[in-house]
Amino acid sequence: GESVGLHLPTLSVQEGDNSIINCAYSNSASDYFIWYKQESGKGPQFIIDIRSNMDKRQGQRVTVLLNKTVKHLSLQIAATQPGDSAVYFCADRFYNQGGKLIFGQGTELSVKP
Amino acid sequence: ETGVTQTPRHLVMGMTNKKSLKCEQHLGHNAMYWYKQSAKKPLELMFVYNFKEQTENNSVPSRFSPECPNSSHLFLHLHTLQPEDSALYLCASSRASDREGYTFGSGTRLTVV
Numbered sequence: 167g168e169s170v171g172l173h174l175p176t177l178s179v180q181e182g183d184n185s186i187i188n189c190a191y192s193n194s195a196s197d198y199f200i201w202y203k204q205e206s207g208k209g210p211q212f213i214i215d216i217r218s219n220m221d222k223r224q225g226q227r228v229t230v231l232l233n234k235t236v237k238h239l240s241l242q243i244a245a246t247q248p249g250d251s252a253v254y255f256c257a258d259r260f261y262n263q264g265g266k267l268i269f270g271q272g273t274e275l276s277v278k279p
Numbered sequence: 280e281t282g283v284t285q286t287p288r289h290l291v292m293g294m295t296n297k298k299s300l301k302c303e304q305h306l307g308h309n310a311m312y313w314y315k316q317s318a319k320k321p322l323e324l325m326f327v328y329n330f331k332e333q334t335e336n337n338s339v340p341s342r343f344s345p346e347c348p349n350s351s352h353l354f355l356h357l358h359t360l361q362p363e364d365s366a367l368y369l370c371a372s373s374r375a376s377d378r379e380g381y382t383f384g385s386g387t388r389l390t391v392v
Contacts, residue, residue, distance in 0.1 A: 200380045209281065209369050209383030210322070255322070257380075266312075266335065267381060269322040 178276045185243040187273045189256035192237065196258040200267065201230060201241045205252045213241070213254075243275075251277045282306045285370050285384035292360065293392055300355040300387045302370030308382070310375035311353040313345060316367040316386070328353060329375045360391045 179185045191199070197218040202210035216223045216230045216239075223230050229242040239256050253272040283304045292298050302311065313325040327335035328347040342364075344356040353370055367388050371381035 202380075202383075207385070209283075209285075209371075209385045211281070211383070212380045215380055259380075266324055266327060268324075271321045 175271065176274045176276070178278060179246050181246060181248060181277050181279050183246055185241075185246045185250070185275060187241045187243075187254050187256075187275065189239040189241075189270050190237055191239065191256075191258050193258065193260060194234075194237065196260045198259040199230070199232060199239050200257045200259070201228075201239075202255045202257060202269075203250075203252045204255065204272070210255060246275075246277050248277045248279060251275055281382050281384065283370055283372055283382050283384035285368075285387050287387060288385065289388045289390075291390045291392060292357065294360060294362070296360075297356070297358040299357065300368055300370075300389075302353040302355075302372075302384055304351055304370075304372040304382070304384075306372060306382060308372035308374050309350045310373045311347060311350070312371040312373075312381065313353065313355055314369040314371060314383075316369055318366075322369065326355075357389075360389075362391050365389055365391045 200215045201213040203213050204210045214225045214228050214230050216232050221232055227244045231240045243250055253274045255269050255272045257267040257269045259267050286301045290298060309330050311328045315323045315325055324337050325339045326345045331347050331350055342359050346354040367386040369386045370384045373379055373381045
């Protein structure tokens with residue numbers, strides 16, 4: 167069945183360090199992947215996406231890596247700041263099933279000052 | 280604000296009450312979604328509407344009744360809910376049939392007593 171899972175439910179990092187959040191997916195037909203950030207009291211906010219024909223995509227301080235061989239996705243946050251503290255979700259979308267997003271369980275990132 | 284507005288932000292209702300959640304977007308999107316977010320669980324897709332037509336009902340109990348009068352508005356009518364229905368209900372929108380992510384509202388925190 168379809169599932170998107172995260173390796174760790176919580177991650178604590180020191181301010182200024184780099185953070186890596188991992189995600190595994192099961193459906194080899196998934197063609198689009200997204201990372202969302204959810205702060206307390208808010209809905210998920212789009213961070214960065216990547217299509218299955220790419221291995222890497224960079225944004226401002228964030229990089230997403232996609233390894234289709236092992237069905238693994240990661241989000242790297244450079245120079246983590248206190249404002250990065252939130253729950254991070256990966257989601258995949260496969261176009262042949264109506265394009266619906268399937269979310270993983272989430273990793274809570276805590277940034278220590 | 281993300282462009283997707285949900286009201287009310289908080290709702291407490293008894294098991295015999297009838298209430299409605301409202302979602303509104305003016306992003307020009309024509310697909311709208313209801314998700315349920317419970318503690319320590321992934322976001323669960325409930326309903327999908329494309330161009331006002333319901334295209335997915337993810338085995339949601341009939342005590343949840345969605346309504347989509349136009350592409351900008353989405354409602355979730357609630358009646359005879361159970362305490363386990365207490366959760367954050369998130370609305371999202373996107374351009375239909377588009378390989379893009381969703382824009383989420385801030386959610387309605389529902390407590391059933």
